[in-house]
Amino acid sequence: MSDQVLVINAGSSSLKYSVVDESTGATAATGLVERIGETEGSLVHRTPSVETRVPCVAATHAEAVGAALASFHQHGPDLESLGLAAVGHRVVHGGSRYSEPARVDDVLLAAVRDLVPLAPLHNPANLSGIEAALTLFPGLPQVAVFDTAFHQTLPPHAYTYAVPHEWRAQHGIRRYGFHGTSHAFVAGEAARLLGRDLRELNLIVLHLGNGCSATAISQGRSVDTSMGLTPLEGLVMGTRSGDVDPALHAHLARTLGLSLAQIDDTLNRRSGVKGIAGVNDFRELERRLADGDEHAQLAFDVYCYRIRKYVGAYYAVLGRVDAIVFTAGVGEHSAAVRAEALEGLDGWGITLDPTRNAASAHEARVISSEEASVAVLVVPTDEEWHIARETMRVVRRARGH
Numbered sequence: 409m410s411d412q413v414l415v416i417n418a419g420s421s422s423l424k425y426s427v428v429d430e431s432t433g434a435t436a437a438t439g440l441v442e443r444i445g446e447t448e449g450s451l452v453h454r455t456p457s458v459e460t461r462v463p464c465v466a467a468t469h470a471e472a473v474g475a476a477l478a479s480f481h482q483h484g485p486d487l488e489s490l491g492l493a494a495v496g497h498r499v500v501h502g503g504s505r506y507s508e509p510a511r512v513d514d515v516l517l518a519a520v521r522d523l524v525p526l527a528p529l530h531n532p533a534n535l536s537g538i539e540a541a542l543t544l545f546p547g548l549p550q551v552a553v554f555d556t557a558f559h560q561t562l563p564p565h566a567y568t569y570a571v572p573h574e575w576r577a578q579h580g581i582r583r584y585g586f587h588g589t590s591h592a593f594v595a596g597e598a599a600r601l602l603g604r605d606l607r608e609l610n611l612i613v614l615h616l617g618n619g620c621s622a623t624a625i626s627q628g629r630s631v632d633t634s635m636g637l638t639p640l641e642g643l644v645m646g647t648r649s650g651d652v653d654p655a656l657h658a659h660l661a662r663t664l665g666l667s668l669a670q671i672d673d674t675l676n677r678r679s680g681v682k683g684i685a686g687v688n689d690f691r692e693l694e695r696r697l698a699d700g701d702e703h704a705q706l707a708f709d710v711y712c713y714r715i716r717k718y719v720g721a722y723y724a725v726l727g728r729v730d731a732i733v734f735t736a737g738v739g740e741h742s743a744a745v746r747a748e749a750l751e752g753l754d755g756w757g758i759t760l761d762p763t764r765n766a767a768s769a770h771e772a773r774v775i776s777s778e779e780a781s782v783a784v785l786v787v788p789t790d791e792e793w794h795i796a797r798e799t800m801r802v803v804r805r806a807r808g809h
């Protein structure tokens with residue numbers, strides 16, 4: 409049986425795709441269709457030997473998948489001769505129902521549709537991607553891998569919000585957590601790097617990308633995570649505020665007359681690092697920091713301080729911590745963020761080695777000092793590879809091997 413999985417990540421106006429070798433993580437091709445539904449869009453298609461970038465007007469996700477297939481025909485690799493084994497879909501919200509990836513069928517499609525109120529931007533897009541792939545690859549098994557699934561192990565005291573029973577029981581109001589594919593993948597890779605069994609480790613994983621989340625992992629299971637009902641809660645992010653006083657909405661509605669939609673949009677798209685410094689890309693933030701920009705400095709300080717607070721909280725949650733793991737764009741590349749976020753925690757056995765921290769490398773590595781009792785690691789995330797592996801796990805289970 410082939411190990412090649414087509415991984416599809418359909419966002420609200422974009423579609424990422426890749427063909428991933430489940431056993432090695434190598435990609436035969438990756439691509440991105442952007443600005444779906446608009447009159448001007450683009451498609452980038454990369455193989456190990458070529459990168460092509462063309463205008464691409466796709467009215468729907470189905471057209472975007474069609475355009476991706478046309479790129480495979482034109483620029484390779486030939487999907488027929490690769491012999492795809494399955495299609496794996498990233499689905500953002502699986503609610504309380506999915507703690508595992510699952511084969512796409514009518515029941516799953518209905519469940520993902522029922523969860524649209526909890527993920528109004530993401531789940532409809534994910535559904536469109538699945539429906540397009542069902543039409544274009546009718547002969548292949550298709551699997552949904554949920555961002556929320558890894559966090560279904562949270563105990564009730566961690567996932568329950570202190571709100572009325574009716575909201576919780578009838579409307580699904582609770583912490584779900586997101587970035588689960590990344591946290592699960594990175595935890596496994598961290599155990600491999602340490603040469604230890606994941607089931608004997610307590611980890612704090614810090615996923616710092618455009619979206620940011622922290623997860624406390626005990627014996628391979630997520631026991632608390634910073635994102636909540638939606639991906640807005642927790643750490644400060646590129647454009648998202650993270651934690652604010654929940655009375656902020658009522659205050660702004662009363663004093664500025666803002667609608668709930670305006671407040672929601674502002675907290676999601678115009679807050680976070682962007683809200684404080686005016687830019688959300690961390691490379692630009694670091695350039696401005698170097699130029700002495702005081703807004704950039706404040707954004708950096710608030711961002712790192714919030715991470716440190718969560719590290720402290722999750723240290724208390726876990727009782728003993730074996731490793732703190734940084735991942736995703738900022739976590740993998742910003743030595744300054746890693747140093748500032750963990751500053752002053754030497755008393756807890758958390759000490760970075762400045763040379764190791766500053767070294768730029770693309771492999772998983774240890775950046776703590778020799779004498780530190782808590783290992784600090786940088787582990788590159790690979791959500792596509794994780795989705796490919798989970799997809800094949802479901803396909804093999806269905807085949808009984």
Ligand code: ADP
Binds near residue numbers: 737
């Ligand atoms: P996503 O959450 O969309 O997957 P990524 O994990 O790609 O995002 O992270 C994107 C963030 O990582 C951006 O803020 C980007 O500026 C930052 N980033 C990428 N490379 C670097 C780098 N070399 N130094 C600092 N920040 C970086």
